[in-house]
Amino acid sequence: MNLSNGKTEIVRRHNKVVYQDGNRLVKVYNDQKPGSDVFNEALNNARVIEAGGRVPRVLEVSQVKDGEWEGSWAIAFGYIPSRNLEQIVDEDEAHIGKYFEQFVRLQLDIQAADAPLLNRQKDKLRRMINKVKLIDPSVRYDLQMRLDGLKGGGKVCHGDFVPSNVLIPNDGSDPYVCDWAHVTAGIPEVDAAQTYLLFKVEHPDSAERYLDVYSKMADMPKQIIMNWVPVVAAAELARGRKQREQFLLNQVEAVFDYH
Numbered sequence: 001m002n003l004s005n006g007k008t009e010i011v012r013r014h015n016k017v018v019y020q021d022g023n024r025l026v027k028v029y030n031d032q033k034p035g036s037d038v039f040n041e042a043l044n045n046a047r048v049i050e051a052g053g054r055v056p057r058v059l060e061v062s063q064v065k066d067g068e069w070e071g072s073w074a075i076a077f078g079y080i081p082s083r084n085l086e087q088i089v090d091e092d093e094a095h096i097g098k099y100f101e102q103f104v105r106l107q108l109d110i111q112a113a114d115a116p117l118l119n120r121q122k123d124k125l126r127r128m129i130n131k132v133k134l135i136d137p138s139v140r141y142d143l144q145m146r147l148d149g150l151k152g153g154g155k156v157c158h159g160d161f162v163p164s165n166v167l168i169p170n171d172g173s174d175p176y177v178c179d180w181a182h183v184t185a186g187i188p189e190v191d192a193a194q195t196y197l198l199f200k201v202e203h204p205d206s207a208e209r210y211l212d213v214y215s216k217m218a219d220m221p222k223q224i225i226m227n228w229v230p231v232v233a234a235a236e237l238a239r240g241r242k243q244r245e246q247f248l249l250n251q252v253e254a255v256f257d258y259h
């Protein structure tokens with residue numbers, strides 16, 4: 001694809017830059033990112049749309065033709081004129097309770113859908129945990145045994161459900177959810193543990209509040225969600241983000257004390 005000179009940068013991460021380019025939202029990945037991951041994100045998007053999700057549409061997956069990003073894999077979505085829920089909450093903290101309910105309602109609606117063709121949550125977590133040699137093998141074994149005990153699990157689990165991935169359209173229509181790179185077919189409480197962990201990393205004050213609201217709205221005991229926190233924390237370590245390493249290890253070892 002071509003990127004125009006009029007593009008504006010929305011966010012820059014360690015492995016990609018996200019631009020608005022006219023009526024497209026383009027995610028451009030650096031050369032560390034395998035093409036298969038980019039196609040997987042696009043395929044996930046299509047599967048979630050087929051499962052009834054309100055999701056930005058993929059327009060194109062291809063390598064950038066020229067300029068600074070020549071040769072990089074990129075994925076273009078339809079641009080939704082909107083602000084994300086994180087930006088909205090930052091500017092309107094007084095109504096944070098209302099936004100939390102809206103956020104959890106959206107997560108529960110997504111988790112109500114079945115999408116058995118998505119990658120399986122259990123397999124993805126097991127594979128990621130296996131890579132993390134930083135964790136004692138006995139602890140890894142224990143975490144994987146927990147996953148082996150998982151029954152069922154064909155529900156749509158976003159895998160990165162955080163306020164910055166919820167788009168509130170400017171025209172007042174219903175929210176969209178973006179960023180489906182990590183979606184799996186799985187168990188909702190594991191997905192809730194993932195969201196709880198991500199709050200703990202980025203907005204620690206909001207983590208307990210989220211847990212409280214999710215637990216009540218889903219009628220799900222907090223203990224069941226918390227049981228999965230060491231598992232999702234161990235898997236998160238596979239992403240190799242150094243600045244999160246000690247925090248995540250603490251989340252794993254808060255439960256396992258073999259030393």
Ligand SMILES: Nc1ncnc2c1ncn2[C@@H]1O[C@H](COP(=O)(O)OP(=O)(O)O)[C@@H](O)[C@H]1O
Nearest residue numbers: 010018025056077078079080084164165178179
């Ligand atoms: N289709 C879209 N339309 C408008 N804004 C979007 C769209 N997709 C993403 N965004 C905005 O871009 C930000 C980054 O995109 P996202 O897909 O979440 O990338 P990342 O994987 O880096 O988190 C989002 O937080 C959101 O604010």
Ligand SMILES: [Mg+2]
Nearest residue numbers: 164165178179
């Ligand atoms: Mg995102």
